[in-house]
Amino acid sequence: MEKVKLPISVDPIKSAQKDLKLDCKISKNLMKRLARSTNSILADIDTQFLFEIDQQKLRIFRGSAKVAVEVTCQRCNEPMIYQCEAKFTYCPVHNQEQEHKLPDVYEAIYYDGNEEINLHDIVEDELILSLPQIAKHAIEDCLQSDYESTFGHLENEEQQHLNPFEALIKLKHR
Numbered sequence: 314m315e316k317v318k319l320p321i322s323v324d325p326i327k328s329a330q331k332d333l334k335l336d337c338k339i340s341k342n343l344m345k346r347l348a349r350s351t352n353s354i355l356a357d358i359d360t361q362f363l364f365e366i367d368q369q370k371l372r373i374f375r376g377s378a379k380v381a382v383e384v385t386c387q388r389c390n391e392p393m394i395y396q397c398e399a400k401f402t403y404c405p406v407h408n409q410e411q412e413h414k415l416p417d418v419y420e421a422i423y424y425d426g427n428e429e430i431n432l433h434d435i436v437e438d439e440l441i442l443s444l445p446q447i448a449k450h451a452i453e454d455c456l457q458s459d460y461e462s463t464f465g466h467l468e469n470e471e472q473q474h475l476n477p478f479e480a481l482i483k484l485k486h487r
């Protein structure tokens with residue numbers, strides 16, 4: 314079944330009162346900042362949102378987003394597919410005072426001018442944050458032949474670390 318499109322913004326209070334659940338897609342063409350942060354976005358974004366009122370009567374929402382993107386491996390410079398996955402829990406706030414009072418488990422999100430929150434911005438921010446700082450293939454998939462020498466180098470370093478023990482053993486056997 315074709316998923317519905319994620320609304321750009323919602324009223325989080327009304328949504329929490331209704332226990333609104335969303336299981337939606339966002340067109341990859343709308344994620345301009347994510348597109349700039351990657352080589353390309355490979356599919357439309359899967360998103361889920363669940364609005365609720367917590368035990369402290371705070372209106373909160375939990376969400377997740379995932380999509381495959383292509384990035385460049387920083388070790389071999391070849392393209393690689395990275396599965397972006399983000400999970401988040403937000404509590405909408407109007408001001409810093411509310412923000413400071415929030416329990417640590419929630420991230421604050423500010424209402425826009427229409428008393429709504431922008432879901433597309435949240436999804437895009439969260440997906441960008443989920444990108445690796447330095448993208449690298451798994452070692453077995455990486456084409457970088459230099460890896461061999463890097464690995465050899467690391468081994469040497471490890472051996473150097475072992476040297477004190479070897480020296481100790483030699484001492485003992487004197």
Ligand SMILES: [Zn+2]
Nearest residue numbers: 386389450455
């Ligand atoms: Zn690579």
